[in-house]
Amino acid sequence: MNPGNDNFEIEVASGKAKVQRHSISGQVIFRVIFPAKIPPLVLARATRENSNRFWTSIPEGRQLEAEEIGRLIAEHFNPKP
Amino acid sequence: MCFYNGQKVTHAEFIRLKQLEKKVANFDFLIHQLQIGFDYGLNAVLKPNDEKNDFDIVQMEWGFIPSYLRTREDVLKMRNGYKDDTGKFHPPITTLNAVCEELLKPGKIYKDAALRRRCLVLSTGFYEWRHIYPLNKRTGLPLKTANKIPYFITLKDRGYFFMAGIWQGWTDRSTGEFVESFAIVTTKANKLMEQVHNSKKRMPAILNEDFAYEWMFSDLDEKRILEIAATQYPSEEMDACTIAKDFRSALEPAKPFEYEDIPALELNI
Numbered sequence: 220m221n222p223g224n225d226n227f228e229i230e231v232a233s234g235k236a237k238v239q240r241h242s243i244s245g246q247v248i249f250r251v252i253f254p255a256k257i258p259p260l261v262l263a264r265a266t267r268e269n270s271n272r273f274w275t276s277i278p279e280g281r282q283l284e285a286e287e288i289g290r291l292i293a294e295h296f297n298p299k300p
Numbered sequence: 301m302c303f304y305n306g307q308k309v310t311h312a313e314f315i316r317l318k319q320l321e322k323k324v325a326n327f328d329f330l331i332h333q334l335q336i337g338f339d340y341g342l343n344a345v346l347k348p349n350d351e352k353n354d355f356d357i358v359q360m361e362w363g364f365i366p367s368y369l370r371t372r373e374d375v376l377k378m379r380n381g382y383k384d385d386t387g388k389f390h391p392p393i394t395t396l397n398a399v400c401e402e403l404l405k406p407g408k409i410y411k412d413a414a415l416r417r418r419c420l421v422l423s424t425g426f427y428e429w430r431h432i433y434p435l436n437k438r439t440g441l442p443l444k445t446a447n448k449i450p451y452f453i454t455l456k457d458r459g460y461f462f463m464a465g466i467w468q469g470w471t472d473r474s475t476g477e478f479v480e481s482f483a484i485v486t487t488k489a490n491k492l493m494e495q496v497h498n499s500k501k502r503m504p505a506i507l508n509e510d511f512a513y514e515w516m517f518s519d520l521d522e523k524r525i526l527e528i529a530a531t532q533y534p535s536e537e538m539d540a541c542t543i544a545k546d547f548r549s550a551l552e553p554a555k556p557f558e559y560e561d562i563p564a565l566e567l568n569i
Contacts, residue, residue, distance in 0.1 A: 246320055261324050265317055268308045275305045278321045282305040 229291040233257070238292060248277060251288055262289055312509035319346070322357040345465060345482055346420040352517045357422070364395040364483035365470040366409040372472050398466060398483040400505060400529035404522050410483060413466035414525055418515050420462040421484055425454040425554055426504060427547070428497045428540075432562060449562060450547055451496045451540045452554040455506070455533070462512040464505040464529055485529045492535035495565050506533035540565060 228235045234254035241248050251260040261277040262285040274289025276282060302314035309317070345360045369375050381392040395409070403414040431446035455461050464485040471478045485505040489496075493503040507515055507528065514520070515528050544557040 246316075248320065248324065263317070263320060265304065265307070265309060266313050268310050268313075273307055275307065275317065277317070277324050279305045282307075285305070 227295055229288070229295055231288070231291065236288075238295070249288075249292055251292075260284055260288060262292075264289075311513045315509055315513050318355065319357075322346075322355075343482075344422040345467065345480075346422060346462070346516065347467065347480075348419070348516045352519075355516060358480065360419075360467055361479050361481040362396060362484075363481055364398065364410065364413070364466070364468060365479070365481040366395070367468065367470065369470070370473045372475070372477065395481075395483055397486045397502075397504075399502075400464075400485050400487045400526065403466075403485065403529055404526065410466055413468050413483075414529070415522075417467050418520075418525075419465040419467045419482060420507070420512050420516055421465040421482065421504075422460055423463055423504075424460050425452050426463075427452055427543070427553075428493070428503075429499070430496050431499045446499075448545075449559060450543050450545060452543045452547075452556075453493070453496065453538060453540045456537050456539055462507045462509075464507055464515055464531070487530045487532055490532045490535045490538075492538050492540060492565065492567070496540050503532070505529050505531045507531055508533075 226237060226239050229238055229251075230236075231253065236254060237252040239250045239252070241250060246263065248261055248263045251262065253259070260281055262274055263277050264272055265275045266272055274285045274292075276285040302309050302311055304314055304317045343360060343362050345358055346355045347358050347360075348355045363379065365375055366378075369378060377390075378393050378395075381390055383389050398410045398414070402408055403410050405411070428451050429448045430451055431448055433442035433444075433446050435441065436443055465482045466485065467480055467482040469478065469480050486502045487505045489501040489503045494501050497503060505528070508531075511528050511531055514524075518524075520528070541556045542559055542562065543554060547553040547555075547557075
């Protein structure tokens with residue numbers, strides 16, 4: 220894992236969440252630290268059997284959050300004009 | 301068919317995500333490189349749970365400890381060799397590797413583990429020695445003593461990979477110490493490894509993700525165990541580079557090191 224220098228912030232319902240981008244063995248994960256008392260969320264991009272990409276929580280169990288936060292992270296990298 | 305977070309994914313994707321899961325959970329453990337050296341130290345091993353639907357990344361001792369050994373002293377005697385009461389020397393027995401062709405032979409210490417306790421050994425690369433015999437300047441014939449050149453072998457485009465392993469729990473009868481130990485399954489060398497490990501012409505059984513999944517989770521018959529154990533990873537998907545002879549004590553053991561007058565490996569194979 221790298222030291223996590225690739226940090227940025229995203230706007231979530233409870234305020235600004237800190238996002239750390241890490242690389243583990245060449246695979247990118249994002250660790251999200253929320254302003255409220257919500258446990259940090261780790262998420263990554265994955266591939267469905269039909270080859271579609273999706274966001275997933277690591278470990279399993281927080282899929283809805285992963286999809287919502289993943290969408291915000293994607294917007295950070297590809298801001299709407 | 302596999303599901304991760306309710307999403308239908310392939311076996312390969314499932315195992316990648318589960319592995320990522322373990323890595324995230326074991327942050328401190330996984331900041332270290334997972335190279336495979338040649339000692340009896342601890343290594344990262346993927347061990348299936350009892351239901352064979354998930355796995356843990358655990359640390360196991362490399363060097364399979366047979367159940368008939370009673371104490372750690374017996375283990376050291378086996379590994380280092382010893383003189384018995386009559387002064388007769390018993391040579392060391394190495395259990396770092398399990399030869400795939402002999403895994404299931406009757407009486408072999410690995411048989412029960414191969415049938416019931418298969419695991420995957422995580423690696424980012426491994427070391428092997430190439431024996432090069434310099435020519436005698438006077439006669440032009442090869443010298444009897446080889447110049448041993450260490451190599452670090454990796455897979456192209458893969459930061460880590462799985463080697464087939466077998467494991468066993470063992471308890472020291474005198475202290476109660478419990479350890480899990482493993483051996484790496486070896487197979488015949490492919491064209492690249494025939495050149496690098498040219499003294500023994502063997503290599504670890506490196507498994508692709510589908511084979512890795514099957515090796516760890518499926519109920520396999522003996523024929524299939526031997527088939528997977530004999531897997532020869534393709535040469536063209538592997539890399540080998542020379543490293544310093546003192547790599548074991550180096551800060552960066554896998555750092556490439558150039559030697560003069562070393563015949564190049566034939567990579568166009």
